[in-house]
Amino acid sequence: MVERTPILNLFTHLILFLGFVFCIAPFAIVVIAASHSLKEVNDVPMSLLPGSDFWVNLQTAWTTADLGPKLFNSFVMAAGVAAGKVIVSALTAFSIVYFRYRGRTLIFWLIFVTLMLPLEVRIVPTYAVVANVLSPYQAILDVTGLSWLIEKISGVEVSLNLGLLNSYTGLIMPLVATATGTFLYRQFFLTVPDELTEAARMDGAGALRFFVDILLPLSRTNMAALGTIMFLWAWNQYLWPLLITTDASHATAVTELKQLIPNVGGMPEWHIAMAGTLIVMLPPLIAVVAMQRWFVRGLIATEK
Amino acid sequence: MASITIRDVKKSYAKAQVVHGVNLDIASGEFVVILGPSGCGKSTLLRMIAGLEEISDGTIAIDGKVVNKLEPRERGCAMVFQNYALYPHMSVAQNIGYSLKVAGVAAAQRNQRIQAVARILELEHLLDRKPAALSGGQRQRVAMGRAMIREPKVFLFDEPLSNLDAKLRVQMRSEIRKLHRRLGATSVFVTHDQVEAMTLADRLVVMNGGRVEQVGTPAEIYGRPASRFVASFVGAPAMNILEGVVALDGISLLEGSRRLPMPRAGLPVGTKVAMGIRPEAVRMVDPGAAGAVEATVDFVEELGAGRVVYVDLDGASFSVVTSESAHPAPGSTIGLKFSPSDMHFFSSETGARLDFFVASLPEPVV
Numbered sequence: 001m002v003e004r005t006p007i008l009n010l011f012t013h014l015i016l017f018l019g020f021v022f023c024i025a026p027f028a029i030v031v032i033a034a035s036h037s038l039k040e041v042n043d044v045p046m047s048l049l050p051g052s053d054f055w056v057n058l059q060t061a062w063t064t065a066d067l068g069p070k071l072f073n074s075f076v077m078a079a080g081v082a083a084g085k086v087i088v089s090a091l092t093a094f095s096i097v098y099f100r101y102r103g104r105t106l107i108f109w110l111i112f113v114t115l116m117l118p119l120e121v122r123i124v125p126t127y128a129v130v131a132n133v134l135s136p137y138q139a140i141l142d143v144t145g146l147s148w149l150i151e152k153i154s155g156v157e158v159s160l161n162l163g164l165l166n167s168y169t170g171l172i173m174p175l176v177a178t179a180t181g182t183f184l185y186r187q188f189f190l191t192v193p194d195e196l197t198e199a200a201r202m203d204g205a206g207a208l209r210f211f212v213d214i215l216l217p218l219s220r221t222n223m224a225a226l227g228t229i230m231f232l233w234a235w236n237q238y239l240w241p242l243l244i245t246t247d248a249s250h251a252t253a254v255t256e257l258k259q260l261i262p263n264v265g266g267m268p269e270w271h272i273a274m275a276g277t278l279i280v281m282l283p284p285l286i287a288v289v290a291m292q293r294w295f296v297r298g299l300i301a302t303e304k
Numbered sequence: 305m306a307s308i309t310i311r312d313v314k315k316s317y318a319k320a321q322v323v324h325g326v327n328l329d330i331a332s333g334e335f336v337v338i339l340g341p342s343g344c345g346k347s348t349l350l351r352m353i354a355g356l357e358e359i360s361d362g363t364i365a366i367d368g369k370v371v372n373k374l375e376p377r378e379r380g381c382a383m384v385f386q387n388y389a390l391y392p393h394m395s396v397a398q399n400i401g402y403s404l405k406v407a408g409v410a411a412a413q414r415n416q417r418i419q420a421v422a423r424i425l426e427l428e429h430l431l432d433r434k435p436a437a438l439s440g441g442q443r444q445r446v447a448m449g450r451a452m453i454r455e456p457k458v459f460l461f462d463e464p465l466s467n468l469d470a471k472l473r474v475q476m477r478s479e480i481r482k483l484h485r486r487l488g489a490t491s492v493f494v495t496h497d498q499v500e501a502m503t504l505a506d507r508l509v510v511m512n513g514g515r516v517e518q519v520g521t522p523a524e525i526y527g528r529p530a531s532r533f534v535a536s537f538v539g540a541p542a543m544n545i546l547e548g549v550v551a552l553d554g555i556s557l558l559e560g561s562r563r564l565p566m567p568r569a570g571l572p573v574g575t576k577v578a579m580g581i582r583p584e585a586v587r588m589v590d591p592g593a594a595g596a597v598e599a600t601v602d603f604v605e606e607l608g609a610g611r612v613v614y615v616d617l618d619g620a621s622f623s624v625v626t627s628e629s630a631h632p633a634p635g636s637t638i639g640l641k642f643s644p645s646d647m648h649f650f651s652s653e654t655g656a657r658l659d660f661f662v663a664s665l666p667e668p669v670v
Contacts, residue, residue, distance in 0.1 A: 195389035203403035204377030
């Protein structure tokens with residue numbers, strides 16, 4: 001419906017503008033605070049005019065928090081999670097939608113249930129597994145008495161150990177294993193007409209060929225959207241990296257921001273903290289801007 | 305080119321059986337049209353030939369080789385789908401050449417064959433376009449090109465023209481016919497449109513309720529329908545059917561004030577029969593003419609070249625196609641005459657055709 005009412009137009013624009021100001025104001029304050037000196041940033045009230053120490057603050061933040069390697073870590077983790085999600089979800093959704101096999105419904109619901117059990121809920125067991133990936137198998141062997149048997153026969157004590165703490169794999173894997181992406185793909189695959197599948201079969205394409213040649217190109221926008229969302233989500237992870245990176249060499253930029261936040265009784269260096277925040281905010285911002293066109297298309301419409 | 309032999313083919317889903325033992329022989333190079341109302345099992349039968357549906361019982365053989373367990377690609381069939389089913393992300397050339405790409409044909413050779421097919425279908429200038437940028441008729445041609453390029457033994461068409469507008473449909477119909485003459489490949493065409501069926505078919509298969517009602521040339525189907533269903537399904541406007549009962553002096557039609565006596569043809573008295581006559585075979589005469597039946601005009605449909613007159617014949621609705629200039633007004637009374645040789649009789653019970661020597665029937669009298 002198109003209405004031509006100037007007053008209503010003005011009113012809606014006013015509301016949009018207010019909303020815009022509401023969203024952008026915190027960022028403006030961060031940028032302004034990041035450009036002040038130590039003294040200026042602690043003035044009450046803080047001046048809302050930009051100061052002149054912007055570059056100096058950025059440099060200080062960069063060196064203090066050692067952001068170079070940390071940003072690299074963050075990037076590896078976020079890109080790894082995004083790529084892993086895009087691939088694993090596509091495969092699982094393909095299996096659920098296009099194949100009829102025994103236990104398919106069960107698997108579907110198991111995946112569905114993980115939606116209700118996000119990482120934060122099962123963080124202790126997940127930590128235990130990542131600390132020693134083989135611990136569940138060890139437990140099985142212990143409970144069934146097999147490890148006792150093996151020890152008796154061969155004299156070797158069974159102790160399986162594969163730790164993933166302080167590794168990229170440990171950072172990435174648990175974040176990949178969630179169901180959101182699978183559902184996004186599933187919904188899309190269900191909209192792909194059956195005739196297309198049949199046409200591919202008539203053309204002689206097997207299941208995998210159909211997946212690679214037809215389904216994946218058709219879900220490009222979905223992949224872009226999912227990839228972007230997952231990149232942002234993984235980049236912003238705090239709790240998980242904090243838990244499993246005991247060694248600073250694998251810490252991510254987001255967890256390292258904490259180094260910049262002034263301690264109680266320490267120097268109130270909020271301008272440095274803000275500058276650091278700006279740096280850490282930048283990569284996701286670039287990702288969103290670059291992927292925005294695809295991203296929106298993937299979420300709102302299917303290209304057919 | 306290949307023959308298709310269908311033996312006792314049945315298809316059941318979890319609860320319902322949709323195809324009940326179909327037998328059909330399709331000769332090499334023949335153009336066979338399967339005609340029937342929606343839900344009669346015609347598409348299912350086609351998809352079983354293609355290998356897209358499993359065959360519950362019976363066998364389908366292509367060129368004498370039973371294909372029940374073969375994958376679609378191993379059967380040598382190509383299919384044109386109702387909604388074209390073009391790959392939306394591929395160009396026309398890629399769409400046409402996809403089956404060759406899957407088969408591992410080298411790019412140079414592939415291009416050559418794409419060009420050849422595009423030339424036949426007049427698609428050469430569209431090869432770089434995406435399906436979304438094509439009109440309905442062009443998409444239809446691409447779908448046919450995709451089927452043609454594999455040089456299949458059998459072409460399968462699943463209502464390929466039903467998404468086109470009327471004019472394009474007529475045009476594509478003649479193109480398909482021309483193409484078949486040129487390629488000579490065995491073709492099976494499924495449709496619910498009888499005009500399409502009549503014009504395309506070498507041989508027509510009429511299906512109803514998962515069974516084959518009649519197989520024959522279009523002229524046979526029209527001229528000697530094997531069942532009441534075929535009689536009323538083929539032909540537009542539909543054949544007029546009057547219910548009757550075998551009486552002592554012949555067949556009594558139109559119970560009530562009027563009887564149209566016919567010979568009994570050896571049927572026991574009291575047998576219920578149905579008499580059918582095509583609207584084209586009914587002549588309109590003056591109400592008082594000798595041997596004419598009187599009827600009241602309900603309404604008239606103008607067709608340009610002629611008109612269809614719908615009349616009320618003692619409670620039964622009846623239609624007459626006439627090309628004469630006579631233009632009866634609704635509500636007026638007219639006379640109808642029909643020749644016994646144009647009449648078809650069907651058993652009311654089974655719907656099967658009852659054959660007796662109609663030429664010897666006397667003129668019906670009032």
